[in-house]
Amino acid sequence: MNAVVLGEDGRSHVMHMGCYGIGVSRIVAAAIEQNHDDKGICWPEPIAPFQLALLPMNAKKSHRVRETADKLYAELLQAGVEVFFDDRDLRPGVMFNDMELIGIPHRLVVGERGLDAGTLEYRQRRDTENSEIPLEGALQAILEKLGMK
Numbered sequence: 001m002n003a004v005v006l007g008e009d010g011r012s013h014v015m016h017m018g019c020y021g022i023g024v025s026r027i028v029a030a031a032i033e034q035n036h037d038d039k040g041i042c043w044p045e046p047i048a049p050f051q052l053a054l055l056p057m058n059a060k061k062s063h064r065v066r067e068t069a070d071k072l073y074a075e076l077l078q079a080g081v082e083v084f085f086d087d088r089d090l091r092p093g094v095m096f097n098d099m100e101l102i103g104i105p106h107r108l109v110v111g112e113r114g115l116d117a118g119t120l121e122y123r124q125r126r127d128t129e130n131s132e133i134p135l136e137g138a139l140q141a142i143l144e145k146l147g148m149k
Helices: 024-034 063-078 092-102 112-117 138-145
Strands: 004-006 012-014 052-056 083-085 106-110 119-124 131-134
Touching: 052 063, 052 092, 063 083, 063 106, 063 112, 063 138, 092 106, 106 112, 106 138, 112 119, 119 138, 131 138
Parallel strands: 052 083, 052 106
Antiparallel strands: 004 012, 106 119, 119 131
């Protein structure tokens, strides 16, 4: 490479690399490079920043959605799940797109339609389709999907 710097003595000196190790930033960069798709990052579960993204749809307008999401969030935390609770007041498509871009391995959606049907919407980051989890016993079902039970 012939990378040189001009020293105090006015002569050129070859630069020496100061770090030869594999640090956190290199590991993260390699993981992202190997685990992504056209929508964003697909974090490997052992190094994901969160295990699960909890998305309440229109929680500002629906007391029922907010109450269910808050209760589920508390239960998941109590069970030791690392949860990203996205309670921003945004359109569903924006929230879904952000979660795919960030790459959290599991996504759980609480919405009015699902509550009417007694279900929650679940998707693993690499899946192409959503599945439904019954609201009754949801915690156990989620823990199973996360490999915690």
